[in-house]
Structure formats: C-alpha cells, structure tokens
Amino acid sequence: MNTAADRSQAMPRVEVQFDRPHRQHEPRDQVAVRYRIEGCDGERIRAIEHSVLWYTEGKGEEDLGVHFFQRITDRAMMPPALSTGAFSTPLPQSPLSYEGLIVKVRWCVRVRLFFDGSRDFVSEHVFVLGRIPPARLSESRA
C-alpha cells in the first residue's frame, strides 16, 4: 500500500517557462516554451507529448482544439537522459481567449508524460491569446 510520502515522491513536476512575460500573446505570435521535468524518481518515461491547444470551460460540455501536437518517443530526448525540453509554434488568429459568463475559451500548453505501464501525468499551463476583456451580464455600451 502506498503511503502519502510514496505518492508525493512518485508525482513528477514539470516547470514551464514561456518566452513572453505574463504569458500574454497576440495572434500570429510565436509561442516558445522551455520545460524541465523533475521528480520522476527512477520511473521510466516511454513518451512525452507537447501540445498547444484551446479548450472551452463553463456550462457546456468541454470542447477542445489542438493547434500544435508533438509526440516524442526517442529515449535520448527524455529523462533520465535529458530532463529539459523546448518547443515553439506560431499561434493562430483565433479563437482568442475569452472569459464569458457561460462560455470561456482558454489557451494552454500541455506537457504529458507517459510512464511505463498505463500511468500518465499531464502538466497544463494556461496563457492568454488576444486582449478580449471579460464579459459582464447585459452590459450596454450605448
């Protein structure tokens, strides 16, 4: 039986650094990400996936649109051989990040680690695309 200490030891950490301060990007900007994987404690990683995507939040079912996807299975590109990684991609013109009342659109970078066996771990890092102010109920600008 795993103890709490064992579980915390088995929980990896992915530290992500964006190239832009405040993670604020404009459409057609290049988003560049560097990351470092720590705390795998000898667990073997068989694949790493990089993705840049948008998803919806709010009252509706979650929708997802993947803008960039990359799967790495080369052992030389992942821990323990290499604990850092980087990827970049130009951002699209839409959809822009949006903070609505029942519909929200969020952009994020995900780094997903697949361990030997069936376990996987995902690290998600939200950023903002565009400069749309949050919606407020029945706001009129007349």
Next chain:
Amino acid sequence: MRLPRFFAKKRGHRRTGSRDWGVFGDGLFHGTLLVAGLCFGAILVSGVAAPEWRINHEFRESKGTILAKGLARTTVADPPGTVITSWRPCLRVRYLTDGTVRESWSHGPSAENTPDREAALRRLAEWKLGEETTCWYDPSAPQTVVLQRGYSWWLWLLSLLLPGALVLIGGTGLVRGLRAWGKSEEHRAASVGLSELLDPLAQPAQAAPGYPAVPVWDDLVNSPGTILRYRLPIESPESWTLVGFGLFAVLWNAVVVVLAVGAGLDLLGGRIDWWLFALLVPFLGVGIGGGVLFARSLVFATAIGPTQLEISDHPMLPGRRYDVLLAQGGTGTIRSLTLSLELEEQATFRQGTDTRTEHVVVWKQPVADFHDVSAEPHSRFEARAVVEVPQDAMHSFTSAHNAVRWRLVVRGTPERWPAFSRIFPVVVFPPNAELAAPPPRPLASRDALRSTEVTR
C-alpha cells in the same frame, strides 16, 4: 494491481467519470451491440434466408397431384393472456422422388401466414383437387415438398437491415474505442481521418478558412440587398413556434381522425366501444386546441408582415461601422420598433439523459429606436442606421457544444398584436483580421445594386 477509479477530477469543482471506466463501458456497450447484431443476423439468415435459398437452389423439381387441401392454423400468445391466430393454405401432394412415390403436406413459406382467415381461404381456392402441378422436394429430406418457389424480399430486407444496423453501430463504436485506446485527449483531437466518419455528431461546425472556431459566413451573404450590399437571413423564434404548433396540430389530429374512423366504423357495424369513445373525447379536445393555437400563430406571423435587414458589408470587424437598412412590411401601426446589436453565449450540456442548451445575452447595444411606425401594403417602412462593433469585441466563436454569437435583433410592439422579435445572425471576425474575398457572386448584379445605392 490498481483498478481504475470510477471518478476523476476535471477542472474547477466538477467531478466527472473516470475515462478508463468510460472507455470500458463504451467498449462493452458497442461490443454487446455488435454481438447482438451478429447473433440476430445469424438467426434470421438461418431461419428465414437460408431455407428460402435452399428451396430455390437445392430442392429438386418433380410432378405432383393435389390430393387434399386445408388451412394450417398457428396460435401464438402475444401478449400473455391473448392469442394471435394466423392461417396458411396447406396441400397434400403425391409426388415422385427417385422412383419412389410419396405423399406429404406441402410446406409453404412462413410469409404465407395471414391473420385473415378469409384471405387464406381465397388463396386455398386457387388450388384444385386432383390437379397436376409442379412441385419441389428436399433431396436430403424427401418428405419436405413445396408447390411454390420465390423470395420474400421484405424478409430478406428485414434480416439485413436490423442486424446490419446493430453491426454498424456496434462496429463503428468499437473501432472508435480501439483507435482512441491508450491515446491522450490531445492526441485524439489532433488525429484526423476516420474520426469524422466514425463520430460525425461530435465534429465542430465548419470554420472560416484560416480562422479556427470562427463560423463560416457564406450563408449570410448569398442574398443581395436592394439598397445595401447584403440582405441578412432571418432567424425568427416565432417561425419555429409556428412550425412546432403546425406539426403538433397535424400529427395529433391525424391520430384523432384514425380513432374517429374506427369509432365510426364500429357505430356503422352496430357496435359501440365505450372505451374508444371515452378516449376520443379528450383527444378531440386537444386536437381542436392544437388547431386553434396553430391558426392563431399563423395569423400573428402573417399579420405583422416581413422584416428585412440589409447591411453594407459582412462579415463585421471590431472597431468598424456599418450601415444597416431596416425595412418593415405589413399593415397597421407598430407602437415601438427597436434594432439592437447583441452578443449571446450558447452552451450545450447533458443533464442526466437530456441534452440542454442555455442561451445568455451578455452584451446588448441599442442601435435605433422608432415609434408609431406605419406600414402600408405597397409601401414598407424603411430606416437607415449605423452599427458599430466595439474595438475589443469577442469574435464569433463556434465549437461542438459552445458558441459565442453576434446578432442584430429587431423587436416590435404592434398596436393590435403581441410583441415580436426577429433575429439576424451576423459574424464578427477577430480584430485586424485580413478577410478573404467574399464568396463569388454575379458581378453584374452587385454593380447594379451599388448604382442603386448611389442614386438614392
């Protein structure tokens, strides 16, 4: 070994089902459908299709004499407590098989069974006692003889359609599950190809080229305006209500007519089925009510007259101003007629087994307001206004279950009729968008319309 958890945490405070158990349940469901389809198909093929095929391909031809005839009765309990009786002509035939004279009752196809005894008797009368006829017998069981061959196409169709549908639904579900097995949701979403074919309902709406999740606007600019460039299509809630009332009235009253005809035939035959009459009275009441509601909605829809909205350009861009022309037809006076630009969010979600859609107007800007508007049959009310999309506006957005929609809304309060609203969807692009050329239209007609605009 650790079993997958039944519940996994999503974002925020919501808890959702475990994906592993979901995939397992989905696979089990579709696997069951597939197996059921295969078994059902095998039963139908072996019980219906194969015997007919054998009669047509393997039975040997011979000459026979009809010795006796009668009706075979089949009684089946359906539902328990009642029985259904069906009849089928049967003929006793003397025939020759490999030098041996045999006598046997003919085996007709099960499709010959009919609940109408008179019809079975009429068919039986077509056969004459002592008549010489061609017959076919089973070489592996010579006592099995038939006097007619052919195929029951509807049985073959049934035996293909029902199991085929089960196999198709179960098979595509299983293939979809197997393709997704072991893949992350990002990997699945990034995969292209079969997913659209396997799960067409889960696909997002078509997006504008180069602008993911922004809806296409082709359907909104395929109608030229009379004064401005485009006439926007209308999306009227009242029209859908009218269609709904109409469908309900037609379908319900069709049921009432069927019941009434049954009751009338009973009366003519000297029987009175009091249960049928008791059922007919409330059904008739609802039918009349449905008809009245439909007629009332139809009068409202036609009495107010059409509303048209034309716009100088489309799709719209944040920070830009657009001319719009509001035209209201019909007769009579409308106390108040307003035009507004609105932003509506739409979210579709599942609640138990229901799928619900919620709409919230999160932004509204009055554009124009008119009072005591008079429209004549040959002279519609027309007014121009300017619509400005805010610089920091969210663009139109659409995905499989969520949407952010822009629309121009005309609301009116007629003097003698209930208030109405008419919605004209528009598409707003992201700021600084470089719009592609609009869909091709006849240049001559556009030039003509533009010159009309200038001359006014």
